Amino acid sequence: MAAARRYTKPICHTGLGLALILLAGCNTQPQRELITGSIPKPGAVSSMTLPELNRATDGAGRAYERNPKDKQAGLNYASLLRSTGRSAQALAVMQQVTIHHPNDREVLSAYGKAQAAAGQLEQALTTIVRAQTPDRPDWRLKSAEGAVLDQLGRANEARQRYREALDLQPNEPSVLSNLGMSYLLAKDLKTAENYMQQAAQQPGADSSVRQNLALAVGLQGRFSEAEAIATRELSPDQAQANLTYLRGMLAQQNAWKQLAAKP
Structure with missing residues (x-):
């Protein structure tokens, strides 16, 4: 029996068919252990077979259905949906999560990424800028803003955001x-x-x-x-x-x- 093909995480394509990895949900930051149905640890998705990834997504979906108001359950489910290319469904999940957590920066950041993955670039830019706070700037949001600006053809602004992100997080590989x-x-x-x-x-x-x-x-x-x-x-x-x-x-x-x- 042939070995199961390993899943290769899709990369978000721009209009020129190139890749901006942060919008794909790439995150090199460590995450805590979560309950059953949670998103796999960073790096785990790329080593999973497609059936394993589908099972993880199904489990995350059940956890989300049990409590749609749970922030982490929604974030986990939307992230896995984006990883399997179901951008429209991921956006729908994040819309619901944002209703319950309208001022949460982590939620707004994930919502912006879901909007961008679904092609709603101007809306994504508005959401990501809204999530950022001048007194406590987040490098992930800076980089995500840059990726959206690049897709909008605003390269100079995009590169400025990447450099601001690197000032906050020097040598970050995703940036x-x-x-x-x-x-x-x-x-x-x-x-x-x-x-x-x-x-x-x-x-x-x-x-x-x-x-x-x-x-x-x-x-x-x-x-x-x-x-x-x-x-x-x-x-x-x-x-x-x-x-x-x-x-x-x-x-x-x-x-x-x-x-x-x-x-």
Whole structure:
């Protein structure tokens, strides 16, 4: 019997088909142990089979149904829904959670991410800015705001938010990678690669960060190097999934064949 394919967490696509990892729900911060039906620990999702992920999502859904007013149950369920690509359902859950917790920064941040994942960019920007407080700024919100601004085509503002996030959380790999993606969207591939290299070298860097670096390298025609990065420290199934994703992204940009034809 063939081994179950490992789940590769989807990355939020911008209009150009590129990735801004924070909007995908990537979070390198540790979380406490939660009750049955909770979201898996950071890093666990990418190592789960699809049936395992579906079971986790079903469990989180049952916990949410038992108490829709429970903040953590709603956040867990919405996060898992986004991880499986059910953005519209995740948004509906977060709308209900926000009704019960209208001034909670963690809830507003998750609501903004759900709006962005569902394509409601202007609404997401409003929600994320509302969640931020000048006296206690949150680097995650700064980076999330930057990712939305990038998707709205406001690159200079986006990069300013990423740099503000890095002032609050120096060398945070998800922010460095998002900053690199901002330059990738502008086709400044060398600058993009420099930031992504910095991100990948940080202790908290995950597979999403390495996939973005592989994409930047592949777009420059260095395919062997890109494939090595995409498959590093992964099981064979995960490595193959990442290669398929990488080649698909490059083909989407009409770049794989064009760059392969170059000497």
